[in-house]
Amino acid sequence: MAGGGRRNPLNVNLTPMIDCTMLLVIFFLLTTQMASPDFVSLRLPRPHSSVAREHQAGNKAVINVVPYDDSQIASGAGRDDQAMEYRLGTEHYQVGDLNKLVDRLNFLRSISSDPKEFMVQIRSDARIGFVEVEPIFQVLQQAQIQKVHVAAVRAPGG
Amino acid sequence: MATDYPSQPEPDEKNEGRKRPSRPGRPTSMSQPPLTPLIDVFLFLIIFFLLSCQFHQAEGTIPANLPNTLPGGPGEGSAMIVPDPIRITLTPAGDEADTVLIDGDGRKMDGMAGLFDYFQECRARYGDSVLDLRPVMIKPRAGIRWGCVVDAFNQAVRAGFKQVGVAPSGGPATY
Numbered sequence: 188m189a190g191g192g193r194r195n196p197l198n199v200n201l202t203p204m205i206d207c208t209m210l211l212v213i214f215f216l217l218t219t220q221m222a223s224p225d226f227v228s229l230r231l232p233r234p235h236s237s238v239a240r241e242h243q244a245g246n247k248a249v250i251n252v253v254p255y256d257d258s259q260i261a262s263g264a265g266r267d268d269q270a271m272e273y274r275l276g277t278e279h280y281q282v283g284d285l286n287k288l289v290d291r292l293n294f295l296r297s298i299s300s301d302p303k304e305f306m307v308q309i310r311s312d313a314r315i316g317f318v319e320v321e322p323i324f325q326v327l328q329q330a331q332i333q334k335v336h337v338a339a340v341r342a343p344g345g
Numbered sequence: 346m347a348t349d350y351p352s353q354p355e356p357d358e359k360n361e362g363r364k365r366p367s368r369p370g371r372p373t374s375m376s377q378p379p380l381t382p383l384i385d386v387f388l389f390l391i392i393f394f395l396l397s398c399q400f401h402q403a404e405g406t407i408p409a410n411l412p413n414t415l416p417g418g419p420g421e422g423s424a425m426i427v428p429d430p431i432r433i434t435l436t437p438a439g440d441e442a443d444t445v446l447i448d449g450d451g452r453k454m455d456g457m458a459g460l461f462d463y464f465q466e467c468r469a470r471y472g473d474s475v476l477d478l479r480p481v482m483i484k485p486r487a488g489i490r491w492g493c494v495v496d497a498f499n500q501a502v503r504a505g506f507k508q509v510g511v512a513p514s515g516g517p518a519t520y
Contacts, residue, residue: 201380201384204384205380205383205384205387208384208387208388208391209387211391212387212390212391212394215390215391215394215395215398216394218398219394219397219398226404231402231404232491232492232495232496233492234407234457234492234495234496234498234499234500235457235458235496235499235500236461236499236500236503237405237407237499238407238499238502238503239404239405239406239407239499240405240406240408241404241405241406242405242406242408252491268490308406311491312491313490313491313492313495314490314491314492315490315491316488316489316490316491317485317489317490317491317493317494317511317514318487318514319491320491320494321511321513321514324411324510324511324513325513327411328411332411333410333411334408334410335408335409335410335411336406336407336408336409337406337407337409337495337498338404338405338406339404339405339406339407339495339499340402340403340404340405341403341404341405343403
């Protein structure tokens with residue numbers, strides 16, 4: 188017969204590809220941090236000889252001081268040392284609007300499992316000026332909360 | 346005249362013909378499960394993770410208590426005298442945002458390492474009770490960024506102080 192005989196069907200060995208794919212999936216499963224309203228993407232401070240430790244206590248509220256993003260800074264909407272807003276969970280607060288934040292913290296403390304041990308974690312971008320974070324301390328004073336955790340990058344191995 | 350050729354075997358028959366004779370107790374056909382859906386799912390998972398993942402930053406928290414300045418606190422009404430706070434002032438130096446002058450109770454510090462040494466000195470001078478009784482108050486002047494404040498906060502907690510507060514950046518130099 189012209190054109191030769193029947194071709195052998197091309198068999199691609201898929202095993203190495205599946206192995207690689209499995210490894211990638213496992214890698215991503217172990218290294219990803221799922222999106223959470225409590226953890227806004229920020230450039231956290233990196234203190235020298237950081238004593239920051241992982242803290243898993245649930246009896247807390249996390250206040251994020253959110254900076255302007257790069258596009259907003261480029262367009263002149265804000266500066267890199269300015270805070271755009273505060274976030275507590277999924278709720279957004281204007282920088283000047285602190286009474287609502289005090290009320291919210293008081294409410295969260297009242298419904299917490301141990302109001303005496305209730306604490307607040309402050310997460311802020313390292314580039315933000317202190318004057319933008321300072322109102323948070325006023326809020327804590329008004330809400331009579333003394334236990335504070337400051338978010339920072341841990342030391343290697345810490 | 347028709348020649349009676351032996352008919353070509355069907356592909357399956359041909360393959361069967363190449364197989365080794367099956368042993369008793371073994372499955373006769375080597376059926377392979379379809380891998381295409383599995384690969385599809387894995388690829389979808391990888392694309393999902395690539396688009397949605399946010400790599401783990403080695404994030405932690407520095408724990409402290411704010412100094413008790415509220416009425417009804419443990420210091421009020423008791424005979425115990427709470428000493429003055431250890432005052433740390435952070436002042437921006439030059440144009441560099443990260444360069445700061447550190448002043449501890451009127452003494453100039455040499456960077457954050459110098460600040461830590463100063464806290465250790467305080468501890469050695471007053472004893473370990475200073476860690477619980479004497480709060481550290483950090484006063485960042487205008488223009489100081491949060492990263493510097495956290496660095497000073499970190500040195501105080503690292504030295505063992507339990508009460509660390511932050512004073513308002515405005516107002517008089519004394520607090």
